[in-house]
């Protein structure tokens with residue numbers, strides 16, 4: 001091992017010498033003076049021996065590789081021509097002699113880079129593009145940056161009960177992995193998780209060549225998260241939504257970001273509208289096909305809807321010793337009370353149980369509270385008209401009732417959301433609270449304070 005390290009050092013020195021040679025060559029030739037990064041590809045490529053580069057490949061540090069961040073050069077902040085250093089995971093720009101990648105390879109003695117756009121590997125500073133055979137041996141890294149699925153992979157998602165193994169050989173269930181919470185973005189994580197579990201949307205994303213979405217920024221970034229979430233070869237069993245949320249932050253003019261709290265319902269509506277707008281350019285958007293229903297209002301007016309909001313009856317709670325008596329309602333009855341006239345029921349019906357109206361009174365405690373009423377439902381069947389649905393995702397408030405009676409919770413900041421997801425291959429429900437997991441009994445789901453539910457047609 002020591003010997004090998006020594007060899008790598010030697011090779012590195014060689015590489016620096018070679019690089020200097022490349023630099024001199026470039027400097028000495030006016031033809032190269034105004035090269036852009038892309039045009040500089042050919043520089044120094046031809047005369048190098050790939051033999052020694054295999055040793056560089058051993059410096060790849062899989063344990064720290066993380067491709068979830070926005071593909072922006074950390075030094076120049078450029079977002080074009082960005083590479084990932086596979087030794088230290090830094091994102092850097094370009095390959096020409098003035099570029100951040102070139103400098104980094106010399107200064108830090110790091111030599112293996114991946115181009116985030118083309119997914120080609122390069123040895124720097126020699127500017128050597130790895131040959132096809134070597135690239136094949138690093139395919140898992142390419143797929144980690146941009147997972148792609150074949151029809152057979154999709155079939156497995158409907159049948160395979162096995163667990164996958166991460167880099168540390170720890171088992172994880174694909175599709176059921178935690179999303180990092182920077183402190184305030186559980187509101188967006190629960191929506192991203194829920195949407196990723198809508199099979200018709202997921203399957204469309206997994207089976208569509210990601211290049212189709214290249215011009216559709218939001219769809220592309222969202223699809224990348226979904227493709228990573230269901231990937232069977234993750235190095236670590238959790239993801240960050242940084243790249244997607246960075247785009248959402250700028251697109252929504254900071255209405256939604258990783259750094260401020262919002263309501264999951266508002267985020268869901270915004271996201272569905274935006275995804276729908278982008279996809280409508282291609283064909284009739286799959287988003288409206290799945291999620292949009294139609295209602296008849298005021299006699300003959302038809303309106304489209306993304307979700308149904310149900311009101312909870314106003315409640316006054318009485319303290320009974322240390323416990324509060326919580327009223328219970330049936331989900332079916334709450335829907336019937338609204339007297340909706342459906343023209344078309346969607347494939348996936350989203351229901352929002354509005355708990356945020358400040359009309360809950362708790363006798364003996366001042367201030368308005370979230371409505372803690374229990375809404376009872378059968379997750380396996382909800383019948384509306386002649387359509388049957390089953391629950392696939394349930395977004396619930398994390399703060400249990402006792403806690404919310406202690407803290408003042410009339411602003412958003414005390415709200416924390418978690419999501420309960422159906423794994424129908426294993427026939428179990430999993431609750432994901434940021435990075436924490438537990439299995440839950442489907443018969444006890446109603447005990448939590450459901451807030452947003454995703455019902456799929458059966």
Ligand SMILES: [Zn+2]
Pocket residue numbers: 085086087088089090104108110
């Ligand atoms: Zn590096």
